[in-house]
Amino acid sequence: MSGWLSALTTALDPLCGPVGIFSLFGQNSLVACGDAGWGDEIAFGVKVTITLALATLPVGLLLGFLIALAAQSQDKLLRTAVGIYTTIFRGLPELLTLFIVYYGAQLGIQSILSTVGYDGGIEINAFLAGLVALAVVFSSYASEVLLSAFRAIPRGQYEAGDALGLSRTRTMTLIILPQLVRIALPGLTNLWLILLKDTSYVSVIGLADIVRQTGVAARVTKEAFFFYGIACLLYLVLAMISSFGLGFVERWAKRSETVR
Amino acid sequence: MSAVQDLIPPRPAPAGAERRHPASRALGIGILALWLLLAAALVLMMIEGWDYAKFQRYAPRYLDGLWTTLSIVGLSIVFGALLSLPIAFARMSSNRLLNTIAYSYVYVFRSTPLLAQLFLIYYGLGSFRPQLETVGLWWFFREAWYCGLFSLTLNTAAYQAEILRGAIESVPRGQREGAAALGISKAVTFRKIVLPQALIVALRPYGNEIILMIKGSAVVAIVTVYDLMGQTRRAFSQTYDYQTYLWAAILYLLIVETLRQVWSLLEARLTRHLNR
Numbered sequence: 001m002s003g004w005l006s007a008l009t010t011a012l013d014p015l016c017g018p019v020g021i022f023s024l025f026g027q028n029s030l031v032a033c034g035d036a037g038w039g040d041e042i043a044f045g046v047k048v049t050i051t052l053a054l055a056t057l058p059v060g061l062l063l064g065f066l067i068a069l070a071a072q073s074q075d076k077l078l079r080t081a082v083g084i085y086t087t088i089f090r091g092l093p094e095l096l097t098l099f100i101v102y103y104g105a106q107l108g109i110q111s112i113l114s115t116v117g118y119d120g121g122i123e124i125n126a127f128l129a130g131l132v133a134l135a136v137v138f139s140s141y142a143s144e145v146l147l148s149a150f151r152a153i154p155r156g157q158y159e160a161g162d163a164l165g166l167s168r169t170r171t172m173t174l175i176i177l178p179q180l181v182r183i184a185l186p187g188l189t190n191l192w193l194i195l196l197k198d199t200s201y202v203s204v205i206g207l208a209d210i211v212r213q214t215g216v217a218a219r220v221t222k223e224a225f226f227f228y229g230i231a232c233l234l235y236l237v238l239a240m241i242s243s244f245g246l247g248f249v250e251r252w253a254k255r256s257e258t259v260r
Numbered sequence: 261m262s263a264v265q266d267l268i269p270p271r272p273a274p275a276g277a278e279r280r281h282p283a284s285r286a287l288g289i290g291i292l293a294l295w296l297l298l299a300a301a302l303v304l305m306m307i308e309g310w311d312y313a314k315f316q317r318y319a320p321r322y323l324d325g326l327w328t329t330l331s332i333v334g335l336s337i338v339f340g341a342l343l344s345l346p347i348a349f350a351r352m353s354s355n356r357l358l359n360t361i362a363y364s365y366v367y368v369f370r371s372t373p374l375l376a377q378l379f380l381i382y383y384g385l386g387s388f389r390p391q392l393e394t395v396g397l398w399w400f401f402r403e404a405w406y407c408g409l410f411s412l413t414l415n416t417a418a419y420q421a422e423i424l425r426g427a428i429e430s431v432p433r434g435q436r437e438g439a440a441a442l443g444i445s446k447a448v449t450f451r452k453i454v455l456p457q458a459l460i461v462a463l464r465p466y467g468n469e470i471i472l473m474i475k476g477s478a479v480v481a482i483v484t485v486y487d488l489m490g491q492t493r494r495a496f497s498q499t500y501d502y503q504t505y506l507w508a509a510i511l512y513l514l515i516v517e518t519l520r521q522v523w524s525l526l527e528a529r530l531t532r533h534l535n536r
Contacts, residue, residue: 070288075281078288084295091471091516092509093478095489099496100505107502193371200373204482211376218383225384232372232380239371 015043030221031230038217038227045213046234052130052199052209057192059135064142071147082143089140094198097137102129102205130202138195145187149180182253189246193239200235210234302506309503318495318504325491326511328405332480332487333473336409340416347421352428362421369418375479377415382407382483408480408487412473419469427462428454460531467523471516478512488512 015022015033022031022039033039070082089097106124113122153176161171203212210231218227350362369377385392385401392398400406431454439449481490492508495501 070284073281073284073288075284075288077292078284081288081291081295085291087517088513091475091513093475093489093512095478095481096492096505096508096512099493100509103496103502103505197371197373200375201479203375211373211379215379218379222387224387225380228376228380228384231376232368235372235376236368 013043015046016040030217030223030226038213038221041213041217042210042230042234045208045210046238048127048207049196049199049209050238052127052134052202052207053192053196056131056134056138056195056199059131060138060142060195061188063135063139064146067139067143068146068150071143072150086140086143089136090144094133094137095201095204098130098133098201098205101133101136102126105129105132126202126205126207129205130199130207134195134198134202137198138191141191141194142188145184145191146180149184149187150176152183153179185246185250185253189243189250192246193242196238196242197235306503306506309501314499314501318491321486321491321495322488322507322511325486325488326515328485329474329477329487329489330515332405332409332412332485333470333477336412336416336477337470337473339409339413340420343413343417344420344424347417348424348428351421351425366418366421369415370422374411374415374476375482378408378411378479378483381411381414404480404483404485408477408483408485412477412480415476416469416473419472420466423462423465423469424458426465427458430461431457460534463523463527463530467519467527470523471519474512474515474519 013020016039020033020039020043022033022037022043029037031037031039031042033043067082067085070078071086073079092100102124106122109124110122113119157175157179158171161175166174199209200211203209203215206212214227214231218224221227347362347365350358351366353359381401382404385407389398392401400410435453435457436449439453444453477487478489480487481493484490486494488508488511492504495504
């Protein structure tokens, strides 16, 4: 099953597959696939970037949703508590958040292990650290988007849910969430594009994403302009594909609205 | 004749069902306690790890880095604002070619990461050393600081052009038509009527852009500019002290929060004629 799946992804690989751009046009050049060129390394970087962004998205969305819920609670203490969270993580540079998570987790786990009696070095998974840092930043921005979407939904919608005898959770999932998605989608689209760009920071802590892989290629071949140009181009293409796909999602979400 | 003999006397409204959420209160207290614990740990860590020699050694460096960050952001915002003017006008012009060029510029710079742009300029253009030397621009692209400034400027110009365009287009058509009816020239109309109204709309996005630039400027540390982030990284690599990052976090938060407060005061002041 998994062999079949991996064969399919190899066949459909847009960069280094049988009909990939690098394999068709990059033969005998710097971006050839295989040992001759850097095509397959860069393709791997693209895969890492996309995986990281896609893995961060659900975590960040869920966290952001919970924070938005807390931020509109009637309890003042809870509002203050999540207010501190969003203030901190919207104020810190993403790069600094990444370092704080990366080195903080490393030192924290090391100190915990040393109390247990283990004194070896510890290397935190860069992917995981990147995921946590990006999710934290994403969630604090997403909570603002979702909060303003929550405020755009009239109270009467909740009251109607109560009047129909729906429980709080069912009101949320059946009445509020569908409208929330529609209102928040433009803001979340923006955040997704920002997230896609922010994944480039993980190259600094050594994760083999697009920037890292093209950087290695640039250093080895001394063709920095060419390879970093490719990196920019790849991000551009990813952004275009995303906005194209999200356009479909937006039309799908708005399909119930009357055409005016 | 009515079957009702006496009316029900008026009654007070039912007491509103008091919604108390013990769970959310407990959660709030829990999270706040967590924050307090973290803050206490932070303070404790700083007191315990206090080292006057280190402070003496690194405090001036941090201030120097802070100054570098502020100056690079300030300069790039100003240069970006200048560069954004022609882009915004090209974007609004009816000339297809100008419009396409400006749109592509904005699209490219907004949808690629700042880090990749910076590398493209610093390492990429740096590899054309002989050509740059013949043109006499090598002194510029040799310095990481200039390259950082250049890429931040190009990046923010794209964002500022969009802010400016949106703000100018938000001014109603009738304002221009009214000015034309009064016989005011186009240039004066723009300067005295359109721009003041547009800048009020643009005020908040500009503030957000400055904050984004302060946060984004941290990437120049990676190409060896010793801004606040760069000094922090250097201090960490020399001391392996986690506090270095916490100090940087405090400084960045301080800048951003100060800017936010100042900006909201500014906005309240400048829009006071709109309050009713």
